[in-house]
Amino acid sequence: MFILSEDSERTSGQDAQSANIDAGKAVAESVRTTLGPRGMDKMLVSDSGDVVITNDGATILDEMDIDHPAAEMLVEVAESQADDVGDGTTTAVTIAGELLSEFESLLEDDIHPTTVVQGYKEAERAALEAIDEAVVDAAVDDETLEAIVTTAMTGKSTGGVTPETLADEIVAAVRRVETDDGVDRDAISITTQPGSSAGATELIEGIVAEESPAREDVTRSVEDVSVGVLDTDLDQRDPDVDAEWQVSSRDQLDQALAAEEQHLREFAETVLETGVDVLFVTGDVNEQVAATLAREGLLVFDSVDSDTARSVAKATGASQIGDVDDLEADDFGTAESVHVESFDDDLVFVEGGGATETVTLFVRGGTGHVTDELERAIRDGVDAATQAADTGEIVPGAGATELHVAGALRERAASVEGREQLAVEAFADALDVIPRTLAQNAGQDPIDALVDLRAANEEGRAGLVQSGEDADVVDPVEEGVVDPASVKREAISSAAEAATMLARIDDVISAE
Numbered sequence: 001m002f003i004l005s006e007d008s009e010r011t012s013g014q015d016a017q018s019a020n021i022d023a024g025k026a027v028a029e030s031v032r033t034t035l036g037p038r039g040m041d042k043m044l045v046s047d048s049g050d051v052v053i054t055n056d057g058a059t060i061l062d063e064m065d066i067d068h069p070a071a072e073m074l075v076e077v078a079e080s081q082a083d084d085v086g087d088g089t090t091t092a093v094t095i096a097g098e099l100l101s102e103f104e105s106l107l108e109d110d111i112h113p114t115t116v117v118q119g120y121k122e123a124e125r126a127a128l129e130a131i132d133e134a135v136v137d138a139a140v141d142d143e144t145l146e147a148i149v150t151t152a153m154t155g156k157s158t159g160g161v162t163p164e165t166l167a168d169e170i171v172a173a174v175r176r177v178e179t180d181d182g183v184d185r186d187a188i189s190i191t192t193q194p195g196s197s198a199g200a201t202e203l204i205e206g207i208v209a210e211e212s213p214a215r216e217d218v219t220r221s222v223e224d225v226s227v228g229v230l231d232t233d234l235d236q237r238d239p240d241v242d243a244e245w246q247v248s249s250r251d252q253l254d255q256a257l258a259a260e261e262q263h264l265r266e267f268a269e270t271v272l273e274t275g276v277d278v279l280f281v282t283g284d285v286n287e288q289v290a291a292t293l294a295r296e297g298l299l300v301f302d303s304v305d306s307d308t309a310r311s312v313a314k315a316t317g318a319s320q321i322g323d324v325d326d327l328e329a330d331d332f333g334t335a336e337s338v339h340v341e342s343f344d345d346d347l348v349f350v351e352g353g354g355a356t357e358t359v360t361l362f363v364r365g366g367t368g369h370v371t372d373e374l375e376r377a378i379r380d381g382v383d384a385a386t387q388a389a390d391t392g393e394i395v396p397g398a399g400a401t402e403l404h405v406a407g408a409l410r411e412r413a414a415s416v417e418g419r420e421q422l423a424v425e426a427f428a429d430a431l432d433v434i435p436r437t438l439a440q441n442a443g444q445d446p447i448d449a450l451v452d453l454r455a456a457n458e459e460g461r462a463g464l465v466q467s468g469e470d471a472d473v474v475d476p477v478e479e480g481v482v483d484p485a486s487v488k489r490e491a492i493s494s495a496a497e498a499a500t501m502l503a504r505i506d507d508v509i510s511a512e
């Protein structure tokens, strides 16, 4: 009896399992070499020839054209890691791949997938507890945040600036937007502009946006100003003027034009009377009105992006006005300075806004490839610092936390009954992939390194800390190699989730 259409394909049992495992492992393998400070970069070329050079797990997987369903689940691990905590995408995918690898060996030993799933679940719970134990017992001060940022950024090319210099700016940005409710991550923007050395990257206390003034002949820099945000066209308010004019003589035409001009002049006057100094208009600005306003020193931007309008309003305290008739002083915000700088395109800087703290990391670099990768590095730095500042919990990096958790799981395994015990042990072995890979990417023998690291962990906290060409087994916290605890928790959880989900599948039915 056929219940499927002729075109659909079906694989079941071990074939389905091994196909899924292989696909998942292949994805993990493709990002594993980028892990850690000595991880290599990947160059991704799209079918239209665009080139992306990156060390970032989520970006690599996003750029790769993956269409195997099981492989996509690992891509989702990276995506959810990036969405929830920002950093740790390569770690999450690498662990997920290794959990699949271990799962494969367990299957070969005739352990039932359901048993593995239960064991993995048990192991995940125990792992999260072990992370709690690994949390460093110290307040998260600025120095710690800088260490968090440098750890998150090492390995990504920063175009010649040291991560330490950038860490300074990033921590300042995070502290700037910190409120009683935590870090307002959305208040930190990143804007890139190629054409200068990466060292010129700076923190702007305000907004940077790609907008041009409506007219060329305006003052491009003003200080201590009131700012209005208009969500419509800036044009004559009286629609009657557009009405048809029946003209039968030259005189009448002149009259009509004069009347219209008069109307526009009056309109410009009323705008001037509101006392506004800078206007961001999302719609069009009437040319004659723009000319009059420019003559009076008013800085007007037209066709402003709606996101920009929103952030200008938020930062300066302006209300977004939807109707020209409502334009009045009450709705204006303030800024210490607004100025336009010309790069390839004009950029407007709105600084010292009178309302919510908003900051922009203005990222510079020689070329677009440099600024793009620098932006990704900075984003990881900002995200990691936000996590650490919000939760106040950091753990040792350089593989130390994974080693600690693996050790705790092996101890726990002894008390787990039945074959699930083997799955808990397998989970512990899977976590070893992080220190092993860090060693391998640093050019060391992974087995020797793991043996040394395990021995050192018996004595106390130890990881494979790398600086320059050296890699030493020492306490990462003392060397300032630390990660947010939430990044490690999320990596383990999302990896376990994807692996157990794939482990449960024994039948793949695909329609044509």
Ligand code: ADP
Pocket: 034, 035, 036, 037, 039, 056, 057, 087, 088, 089, 090, 091, 092, 150, 151, 152, 154, 155, 396, 397, 398, 399, 434, 438, 464, 465, 466, 467, 481, 482, 483
């Ligand atoms: P991910 O996408 O998972 O964040 P990364 O390439 O950023 O991948 O590597 C993160 C790992 O590198 C973390 O485990 C972190 O502790 C480790 N790490 C960062 N800096 C160092 C260092 N100087 N020495 C050793 N390990 C480091």
Ligand code: MG
Pocket: 087, 088, 089, 151, 152, 153, 380
């Ligand atoms: Mg990272």
